[in-house]
Amino acid sequence: MEFSQYDTDALLYITNRPPLVFVEGQGMWLTDHKGKRYLDYLQGWAVNCLGHAPQCLQDALTSQAKKLINPSPAFYNEPMVTLASGLTKHSCFDRVFFANSGAEANESAIKLSRKWGQKNPNAKGEARHEIITFGHSFHGRTLATMSASGKAGWDKIFAPQVPGFHKAELNDIASVEKLINDRTVAVMLEPVQGEGGVIPASREFMTALRALTQKHGILMIVDEVQTGMGRCGELFAYQLSGVEPDIMTLGKGIGGGVPLSAMLCRKEVACFEPGDQGGTYNGNPLMTAVGNAVLQELIKPGFMEGVREMGEYLSGELLKLSERFGMAGERGEGLLRALKLGRPIGAQIVELARDLEPVGLLLNSPRPDLLRFMPALNVTKEEIDQMIGMLAGVVERIDAQG
Structure with a gap:
């Protein structure tokens, strides 16, 4: 189905939304109306603590x-x-x-x-x-x-x-x-x-x-x-x-x-x-x-230990990314973390990451010089590695464009 077939004008305008409609979600992934998949590090702004459709x-x-x-x-x-x-x-x-x-x-x-x-x-x-x-x-x-x-x-x-x-x-x-x-x-x-x-x-x-x-x-x-x-x-x-x-x-x-x-x-x-x-x-x-x-x-045995482990892993990978690109570090607790970009490129990263092909990446920039990460609490190391790789590619592209 084409985006133009959706009557989005019927919705009250309260925010700028990209021209896509999500139709399905599973774990850390969302799928839009054209079948494109997105690795989701918003999770409804920390809402989907167990991911999509657990x-x-x-x-x-x-x-x-x-x-x-x-x-x-x-x-x-x-x-x-x-x-x-x-x-x-x-x-x-x-x-x-x-x-x-x-x-x-x-x-x-x-x-x-x-x-x-x-x-x-x-x-x-x-x-x-x-x-x-x-x-x-x-x-x-x-x-x-x-x-x-x-x-x-x-x-x-x-x-x-x-x-x-x-x-x-x-x-x-x-x-x-x-x-x-x-x-x-x-x-x-x-x-x-x-x-x-x-x-x-x-x-x-x-x-x-x-x-x-x-x-x-x-x-x-x-x-x-x-x-x-x-x-x-x-x-x-x-x-x-x-x-x-x-x-x-x-x-x-x-x-x-x-x-x-x-x-x-x-x-x-x-x-x-x-x-x-x-x-x-x-x-x-x-x-x-x-x-x-x-x-x-x-409250299942080991669940919170897993959150702490993945939080430490995400923190470490963000620090590596920060050092690689001369950024300002990272901060947070558990699986609520931020990458301090050191320059106002947050909105640009969000847009470029979302538009990656064949798979997009959903990120949040609450401030121009910062990205916020709110993955599902059962996120895996592989999903963190995939996100870091995609994000690094986006930053490289921005740097190459000057």
Whole structure:
């Protein structure tokens, strides 16, 4: 089928899309409408943690679809309860609220912290509501999560912003402390700033931040929409630092490709009352059955060791590539990594890699001088080697063109 036969004009324009339509995916590979295959290092922006169309997700969807899809969130359902129990068992949290997207999970965390701030007012008896976030952070596309984000220019797109968010600098504990006042209720951060350029919070900073929030009696919220569910080499990235936050949000990988997210909290913080929070689809059995399938794969013996091994291997190969072409190195945690190009050729690489023949390569450039890699967590050495070879060829071509 030719691309011109698709009525793409019926879609609202929100981004520039290349003239291709994906029709099939398997593991690390996608196939377009003409039958061309692409090695996929986006995986839906770290969504497909087990790759495209893994058998366990197919089984979970077909099996659950035959039983029960949505009885209403006013009732318990078996997959919802099972997944909540699994997540609390393998984390430091006690309670779970399910939603459909990372932005919704982060909205829930913001709402819960402000509710907690009402129940735990300052010395003047005033509700605490201000949240400290960080420059270059990304927390979602709702009005509140855009206001919480530190993405450049977002303060003006849909102005006025939702008030109550103040920006500190990641890995600078003094910048956090100077923003704390008697209205502060929480500090919210990504353990690795993905959209901001794959910038990890250091182990020392995470430890200092937990101590600082406890000192001042405020909450620590970790946005693990991108870093959670095994992406960084542990089931949750906060575990890399040995800290125990008060609230955590999950998205992307928890559904393995379907719309599912979660907000987790300690029982001491679980202060929502009936009517405070909800959602038509929250905790629906079809999506939470998939979440259970994903979690069961991630906790299998040896799986996380494999993620760490492949993360180290990818890191090493990116460093070799960097040295070969005089780039600026690489950074990241586990299988969320970035190649620092040292020059603004990211968009050019993305386009040339996608258009390679006979096989294309899908890459992401969140900044002009950087590439971000988010492969499936079960990626193989052979697939990493193939990507590195293809990427090297693209860079050679750019260099040859001057």
